[in-house]
Amino acid sequence: MKNRKSTKLLALGLVFALGLGMSTAFAALSVTPATTKVTVDGQAVEVEAYNIDNGNNYFKLRDFASNLDFGLSWDAATDTAAIDTTAHYKPDPTQLITGNWAPTTRARIQAVIDENANSGRYVVFDFDNTSVIFDVQEALLVYQIENLIFKIDPKEMTEVLETGIPDLNKEMGKSIDGKTITPATLAADISSDYAWLYENYEGFGAGGKFDLDYIHATNQYQDFAAKVRFMYNNLGDFFDHAVSYPWVTYLFTGMTPDEVQELATASHKYWASYGRYAEETWTSPIELPGESGIVSASFITGLTFTDELKDLYATLRANGIDVYIISASPIDTILAANEAMGYGVPEENVFAMRNKLGEDGRYINEYNYDWGGEGKYAQTQGPGKSTIITNFIAPKYDGVGPLMVFGDSAGDWNMMTDWMDEGDTVLGVIFNRYRKPSSDPIWEGSNQAAQTIGDPDARFVLQGRNENTGELRPSEKSIMLGSTEEVLVRPAA
Structure with a gap:
């Protein structure tokens, strides 16, 4: 219409x-x-x-x-x-809305739901780029930087930035002006900028007299913003995910869980109403090259908490199928999205990256592997997602794995496939991000899904999306950001 x-x-x-x-x-x-x-x-x-x-x-x-x-x-x-008038028509709470689902994907999901309703089963969702279009934590990092919402003592910023990085002198490329970039040089520049901002921005309450508009125009802010984002963007390319995934959570050091959830809620609502999906770039100023030199870092604007996914969560519950979230984003970021955006998953069913709390109830820059039992809480990314299922979820269901798993990338492949051969997991639903066969094992499932479109017994299905409008598409094919071309699966190398 x-x-x-x-x-x-x-x-x-x-x-x-x-x-x-x-x-x-x-x-x-x-x-x-x-x-x-x-x-x-x-x-x-x-x-x-x-x-x-x-x-x-x-x-x-x-x-x-x-x-x-x-x-x-x-x-x-x-x-x-x-x-x-903001919701879709839903004549039966046990049936999915049509929405923008690919018809065969919707039909396969609904068939699995119908066959397993009220049978004591559960499903697991990834969150970023699965339950939401784009990444809530990446968006939150931009919001946190733009609004300078930090509780880190300036004297501790270098230590926080260097947490968990095994080689601080490892080269991470060259700057625009030819300098060698390392974690150590980035930490030095960011810490110097932060100390200046802490003294001068009125929002930190340390005697600063300048408002945010003034601060945004300064070289120190622009250098800080570009280099924090650059460090986040590049740690994953030069170090193991076990280093890069928890790193961004350390920027919440000094905050309480309530403060992080309040920050995350504000970010989610801001980006959900932003209305523009595009790649933007921050470049540090030539007037303040620092030890790292001039760098550029890009990010994507906007988030969509889609009607189709929120309805899917509700439909599963209406059919007596339990819903769990396992996300590589920080726990408070996901809890805030779950509550504020209407997914309705019980808090105890949400698993995500967790840091330890200090005696004062504020986060410290240390991952909490001991949450829920000594050494039981793995990092909630890659194989760690399966570990979370094994240690915390499957025992509630006599050791049985998830009925369906919903994901989009390599970080979800283990939990999507680890219980398939046993017959527990009957369907992997892949949100189509046109992944590369050389770098993402979920390409295998995507390729199989493309070959079995319409198969009533398909083990994998694809769901397309339009990244330019922030919507799902009634097709397995996606339209990537900045393009008008429909794409299904990349050719094998």
Whole structure:
């Protein structure tokens, strides 16, 4: 439909206008089927209409909800209908909305749900680029930098930045002006910038007199922003994921869990309403090269917490299938998204990166491998996701693995496949990011999914998305950011 929102509002006005006087006792009136014709965007649609001899025509709200795709619910206890123009029409809570699902992908997921409803099974979701389009923690890092929300003592910043990096002098490329970049040089420059910002920005409460607009124009802020983002972007390319994944969590040092969740909630809401999906670049100023020189770092703007995924979570629960999240983002970032964006997963069913708390209840720069039992809490990335299932989830289900796993990249491949040969996991749902066969093992599942589209017993299915609009697509094919071309699976090398 064209202009879905305005069409909905017009239709609702029509429904209410034609529905005046519904409290009249129908028993005393003559009711006959009406021949009223209704069109939506010029197309005829079928609705039940009745002509009442008091001069009114009446339509079923459910017919309008179905044809215009808006949410409608009924509370028998209060005799009240509730309309939600921001939601999709859902006649049966146990069935997925059509939305922008690829039809064969939706059908396969629904079939697995129907076959296993109320049978004591569970599913596991990744979060970033699966339950949401793009990455909540990467977006949060930009929000945190732009708003300078840090609780790290300037004297401790270098130590925090260097946490867990095994070789501080390892070369991480050359700067734009030809300098050798290492973790040590980046930490030195960022710490110097942060000390200046801490003294001068009024928001830190250390005697600074300048507001955020003024600070954003300074060389120190621009150097700080570009180099923090550069360090985050590049640690994963030069070190193991066990080094790079927890690193960003250390930037919450000095904060309480509540403070991090408040920060994350603000970030999620900001980026969800940003309305623009694009790659942007920060470049450090030539006036302040520091030890690392001039660097550039890029990131993607915008997040979409899609209706289809939130509905999927709800549909699984309506079918008696338990839902778990295992994410490589920090725990408070995911808890904030889960609560603020309406996914509705119990907090005890969410597993993500966790740092230790100090005696004052504030985070310190150390990963908490001992949460839930000595040495049991692995990093929630790659093989660690399967370890989390083995140690914390499967024991609740007599050791049985997940029924379905939803993911998008290498970090989800282990948990998607580790229980397949045993027959526990019957379906892997892959959100299509057009991954490379040389660097991402989930390409194998994507390739198999592409060859079995429409197979009622497919082990893997693909779901496309349009990264330029932040939406799922009714296709297995995706459109990547900055492109107009539909893509399915990269050719094998």
